[in-house]
Amino acid sequence: MKIKKEEITIQPGKSFRIFTPSLRNYFFWHYHPEFELVYVEAIAGIRHVGKNISSFVESDLVLIGSNVPHLNFDYGLQTEYKQIVVQFKEDFLPNLIVPTAEFGDIRALFDKAYLGLSFYGKTKEQVVAKLKEIQSKDNFNSLLELFEILNIMARSSEVHQLNTEDTRIKMFMNDKIRMGTIYDYIHENYDKKPDVNDIASIVHLSTAAFCRYFKNQTNMTFTEFVNHYRITQAKTLLLKDHNVSEVGYAVGFESMSYFNKLFKSLVGETPSSFKKTILFTTN
CATH class of the missing domain: 2.60.120.10 (Jelly Rolls)
Structure with a gap:
């Protein structure tokens, strides 16, 4: 990987x-x-x-x-x-x-x-x-x-x-960590409670070293990336016409107010508005 x-x-x-x-x-x-x-x-x-x-x-x-x-x-x-x-x-x-x-x-x-x-x-x-x-x-x-x-x-x-700096392969030649392992872990656990300590251990890094590595690779913290991933999965469910509360819980949010707030900050509109806009334009 x-x-x-x-x-x-x-x-x-x-x-x-x-x-x-x-x-x-x-x-x-x-x-x-x-x-x-x-x-x-x-x-x-x-x-x-x-x-x-x-x-x-x-x-x-x-x-x-x-x-x-x-x-x-x-x-x-x-x-x-x-x-x-x-x-x-x-x-x-x-x-x-x-x-x-x-x-x-x-x-x-x-x-x-x-x-x-x-x-x-x-x-x-x-x-x-x-x-x-x-x-x-x-x-x-x-x-x-x-x-x-x-x-x-x-x-x-x-x-x-998409990028603000040169990311050609010369920038990645010393990367020995398996990003695929990290992706798989997030995909399997985004709807639960992904633990940065667990994934750090899986890829054989201390938590501090993993956090530095992950931020360097993605320009995001682990928590920010997981939240982006959750919101992306939420979009898919909303476009399948699931209701907003079901979607929020399904992708791992315990607080619907936080789900709505985060969704709006990342997407630019609330989940219900996003759902109405997309379903209206595709029907």
Whole structure:
């Protein structure tokens, strides 16, 4: 479960690979030299790119730079989902983009991708529509379509940078702790009372050393991460039309007032408002 280098094979005669992986039951914390564009369509999920750990609702579109560690976006999903992944040949940037003056905007997009770029709004809609069409085209036209996709993203202001610092693999080479063990522990215990002392012992660290390690890896305390995880799980249950009180207790909150307060601080609206808004827009 330590971080792994993914070996990517792209067919001869192609500059990129597009496919629909399904790894929801597999913790794949990995990196690769190839740039990657990921689209996931699900009720709710968690993205982990570099040091950023955050949640998404309904869908997510993220461009990930070369050698940036990331978790498979479908890890732990308990509902139906769709996923499209595009991986660019390792020499795609230096051989195709950099020498071509007309690709200046796309070059700038790739230059920022090491931070992890999440796209939303009309940009996401346009890109996803093209991603769903691209697989039916021949090699030449699929490449042209891909350049259109990159150009849309390169010129968009509907983008959020997931990290504020360089998180490429050189920053993680000395990491010997199994993040997968931590994720599994939280997933199994988030609705109970996850104990930082227990997980510290499981990964063979003192509690103080574990807390320092975890904060360094995620920019959150263990308690903050567990609460984020609980709220993400709560979103999934709310979108299945469970009532707010049931959801709060189901994800491990004993106080409904605290659940409502925390949900609003992290999501921007109360659980009941979130439920009404999403269910209204999807019906």
